[in-house]
Amino acid sequence: MSKAHDYIKKAEQQKDLNTFLFMPEPGAVRMCDDGELKNYALAIKDNIQIKDWPTTASSKILDGFIAPYDATVIKKLKTAGAMLIGKTNLDEFAMGSSTENSAFGVTKNPWDKERVPGGSSGGSASAVAADLCDAALGSDTGGSIRQPAAFCGVTGLKPTYGSVSRYGLLALASSLDVIGPLTRSAEDVEKIFQVISGKDELDQTTIDYNYQPTEIDWSNFTIGLPKELWQIELDPEIKAQTEALVEFYKQKGVKVIEVSLPSSDLALPAYYIILPSEVSANLARYDGIRYQKSAEAKNLLEKYLHTRANFGPEVKRRILLGTYSLSVGHYDDYYMIAERVRTQIKKEYAEVFGQVDMLITATTPTPAFKIGEKASDPIEMYKSDLLTVAANLAGVPALSLPVGFTKAGLPIGAQLISARKNDNIIIAAAKAFQKETDFHQQTPKIK
Amino acid sequence: MSEISVTEIERLAALVRLELTEAEKQNLTTDLPKILNFVEQLRLAKLESDSLDKEVLALEDLRSDEVSETNLSLGEIEKLAPQFKNDQVIVPAVFGESEDE
Numbered sequence: 001m002s003k004a005h006d007y008i009k010k011a012e013q014q015k016d017l018n019t020f021l022f023m024p025e026p027g028a029v030r031m032c033d034d035g036e037l038k039n040y041a042l043a044i045k046d047n048i049q050i051k052d053w054p055t056t057a058s059s060k061i062l063d064g065f066i067a068p069y070d071a072t073v074i075k076k077l078k079t080a081g082a083m084l085i086g087k088t089n090l091d092e093f094a095m096g097s098s099t100e101n102s103a104f105g106v107t108k109n110p111w112d113k114e115r116v117p118g119g120s121s122g123g124s125a126s127a128v129a130a131d132l133c134d135a136a137l138g139s140d141t142g143g144s145i146r147q148p149a150a151f152c153g154v155t156g157l158k159p160t161y162g163s164v165s166r167y168g169l170l171a172l173a174s175s176l177d178v179i180g181p182l183t184r185s186a187e188d189v190e191k192i193f194q195v196i197s198g199k200d201e202l203d204q205t206t207i208d209y210n211y212q213p214t215e216i217d218w219s220n221f222t223i224g225l226p227k228e229l230w231q232i233e234l235d236p237e238i239k240a241q242t243e244a245l246v247e248f249y250k251q252k253g254v255k256v257i258e259v260s261l262p263s264s265d266l267a268l269p270a271y272y273i274i275l276p277s278e279v280s281a282n283l284a285r286y287d288g289i290r291y292q293k294s295a296e297a298k299n300l301l302e303k304y305l306h307t308r309a310n311f312g313p314e315v316k317r318r319i320l321l322g323t324y325s326l327s328v329g330h331y332d333d334y335y336m337i338a339e340r341v342r343t344q345i346k347k348e349y350a351e352v353f354g355q356v357d358m359l360i361t362a363t364t365p366t367p368a369f370k371i372g373e374k375a376s377d378p379i380e381m382y383k384s385d386l387l388t389v390a391a392n393l394a395g396v397p398a399l400s401l402p403v404g405f406t407k408a409g410l411p412i413g414a415q416l417i418s419a420r421k422n423d424n425i426i427i428a429a430a431k432a433f434q435k436e437t438d439f440h441q442q443t444p445k446i447k
Numbered sequence: 448m449s450e451i452s453v454t455e456i457e458r459l460a461a462l463v464r465l466e467l468t469e470a471e472k473q474n475l476t477t478d479l480p481k482i483l484n485f486v487e488q489l490r491l492a493k494l495e496s497d498s499l500d501k502e503v504l505a506l507e508d509l510r511s512d513e514v515s516e517t518n519l520s521l522g523e524i525e526k527l528a529p530q531f532k533n534d535q536v537i538v539p540a541v542f543g544e545s546e547d548e
Contacts, residue, residue, distance in 0.1 A: 065527070066526070068523045069519075266489060269486040269487075270489060272482060272485065289528070289529070289538055290527070290528070291527065293529075294529035297539055298544040299542070299544055300539045301464070305464055313471065320456065320459050323462055324459055324483075334486065340496070340497065341494065343496070343499050347495075
């Protein structure tokens with residue numbers, strides 16, 4: 001029996017993880033003998049369209065929607081011979097850090113089923129960790145690949161903004177969204193990124209990009225530790241393992257210096273203005289006319305209102321927040337300042353990368369939290385992304401890799417960040433670490 | 448501490464065509480001020496410049512807006528639209544009530 005069949009069968013046995021929202025019949029998985037990703041079984045976050053498959057973005061408002069075309073990344077995966085074995089759960093329209101905002105129930109963390117897998121690409125991270133696929137695609141707008149990768153003990157890349165086409169990705173915040181791989185190893189991250197990256201005329205924000213793997217000359221390499229991000233209150237075990245990662249590179253002979261990114265504390269507040277503002281515009285298309293889901297109504301206004309009542313609470317909250325920050329009287333005080341903060345953050349990152357080749361921080365302040373623990377407090381939930389959002393605002397690549405476990409057995413992730421278009425540096429650095437350690441090869445004993 | 452009244456929530460919801468239950472409105476009067484207080488620090492930020500990054504402002508190198516083969520066919524649109532007749536998507540009446548078909 002084929003590998004795809006085995007994975008689908010295994011996912012069926014692990015159904016209580018609630019990782020997949022859709023899996024094709026095993027016989028319907030497209031097999032290919034050729035291409036750089038032949039033999040790779042991939043799970044795809046359910047906000048990326050695969051032609052003729054349902055796409056829900058974990059929202060009731062997309063009930064009945066069957067994707068009419070392949071996203072560019074899917075076209076590229078198919079051409080490279082990959083097998084697509086299912087669509088994974090996420091927070092509704094990728095708004096969340098735990099998958100608790102999915103209309104189809106929370107995904108469980110395979111390392112501890114009482115805990116969240118992170119989000120919004122929680123289904124993809126959980127699928128890789130539970131060995132239900134070889135690799136997965138996620139999307140990252142403020143940490144949605146890296147935070148679940150850290151919580152589930154897998155490797156996840158948020159590529160340079162514009163290096164991967166967003167065509168066929170259901171938009172959250174178009175100026176921040178980027179698709180990237182979640183896999184066990186940095187080697188596989190590289191393989192998949194090489195296939196999915198590149199300019200696409202169907203996404204005008206894509207840049208000329210031709211990924212080239214690199215080897216690092218450690219004797220001529222400088223790592224920066226951004227003091228503002230190391231001053232954030234971190235779980236002591238996470239801090240210790242991130243320091244151990246720094247030590248690993250020190251042993252290779254790199255220079256390590258402290259650097260400053262003064263506007264770091266403004267990144268999360270700016271993000272929570274820019275993101276909802278774009279959300280309020282991007283989600284206007286779900287109106288009961290363009291998609292199958294459509295409420296009974298006497299007139300157009302009722303059609304809009306009754307159909308859009310299908311959005312979940314977090315989506316409504318962000319649409320309203322965005323509408324507030326874009327409305328007359330608030331636009332200059334919120335949206336414009338947030339955009340100026342973003343401009344400043346971009347500048348600070350560009351300056352820091354004049355001094356160093358790579359930054360290291362923790363990926364998350366805490367390990368995976370319990371289901372329900374943060375559900376009632378939006379700010380506490382938003383703080384899961386404290387260490388990850390700035391990379392989205394700056395448009396730079398960032399990767400989370402497994403660097404150890406807590407005493408309780410939960411995975412710990414650390415984050416590598418490099419300058420725009422230098423995705424190859426953080427991938428090479430992660431590969432070097434994974435060559436000499438085996439944290440990324442650990443698998444949970446799922447009870 | 449920012450405050451947002453139920454009336455203001457209703458006004459915002461009307462602008463974006465969102466229907467909210469009474470419970471949702473009540474929750475939002477608590478949640479939105481919490482978030483606005485959190486982002487309040489932005490207004491105290493000392494920013495170096497008034498200018499915005501060019502990427503933040505606009506797209507560059509826009510392609511021309513031409514019909515291409517990537518556009519959906521009528522048949523595909525028919526599958527997507529909730530109501531479709533005579534090669535057209537049926538939209539409810541803007542004013543008054545829609546007539547039964």
